[in-house]
Amino acid sequence: EPEVTQTPSHQVTQMGQEVILRCVPISNHLYFYWYRQILGQKVEFLVSFYNNEISEKSEIFDDQFSVERPDGSNFTLKIRSTKLEDSAMYFCASKSETLNYEQYFGPGTRLTVT
Amino acid sequence: DQQVKQNSPSLSVQEGRISILNCDYTNSMFDYFLWYKKYPAEGPTFLISISSIKDKNEDGRFTVFLNKSAKHLSLHIVPSQPGDSAVYFCAASDESQGGSEKLVFGKGTKLTVNP
Numbered sequence: 001e002p003e004v005t006q007t008p009s010h011q012v013t014q015m016g017q018e019v020i021l022r023c024v025p026i027s028n029h030l031y032f033y034w035y036r037q038i039l040g041q042k043v044e045f046l047v048s049f050y051n052n053e054i055s056e057k058s059e060i061f062d063d064q065f066s067v068e069r070p071d072g073s074n075f076t077l078k079i080r081s082t083k084l085e086d087s088a089m090y091f092c093a094s095k096s097e098t099l100n101y102e103q104y105f106g107p108g109t110r111l112t113v114t
Numbered sequence: 115d116q117q118v119k120q121n122s123p124s125l126s127v128q129e130g131r132i133s134i135l136n137c138d139y140t141n142s143m144f145d146y147f148l149w150y151k152k153y154p155a156e157g158p159t160f161l162i163s164i165s166s167i168k169d170k171n172e173d174g175r176f177t178v179f180l181n182k183s184a185k186h187l188s189l190h191i192v193p194s195q196p197g198d199s200a201v202y203f204c205a206a207s208d209e210s211q212g213g214s215e216k217l218v219f220g221k222g223t224k225l226t227v228n229p
Contacts, residue, residue, distance in 0.1 A: 004157070006157075031214070031215070033214075033216065033217075035217075041221075042203075042219050042220065042221045042222070043158065043203065043205075043217075043219040044219075045216040045217065045218070048214030048215075048216055050214070055214040056214035056216060058216075091157050091158070093217075095215070101146045101148075101163065101207060101209055101215060102148060102160045102163055103148075103160070103217060104160060105150075105157035105158045105159070105160075106157050107155075107156050107157045108155075108156070108157050
């Protein structure tokens, strides 16, 4: 069964460093998303991406964040200068273009900023 | 901003009995609702969904009920099995905008099914 994959599973970085989180969505999906879950809190929407551009972003997704689909398979989230409060689980999700509204999530990347 | 609320942080049931997980929402623009199941250190796994034009959707042991007037939905699991023990998230989206259809999640309910 097709699935969303994410790498790395755990990333430790120092405050102020840049990190890139990688995702490979399900191959025939066209909508891509990043969500995050800070420990003990709810899963929060960060950004959605369709047709090679951002379709919506939350107020969390400030200028320190960017997304890219550099080739036909990868979808990346970059945090330019990490802060302590960026420590969270980051989930990538994808959705097909048909009348199927379910989003399928990857296993997540645990980002720890020290 | 709690547009989707799951007021019970935890629920414990006996194997073979019914589990009922509840979810309330405040945004009347939501027109599609989903339940996800999450094990520790894994991503949310899609379980079942329902459109606002329906009041019930069933898939095997899982049934979701939607009461639009009360802005309430529930997930029924019958019979409950120990493998169902996980955190269950209710999520909602506004599909009418034709945009990103982002999901808005509740805080989750941790279900424990005891053998």
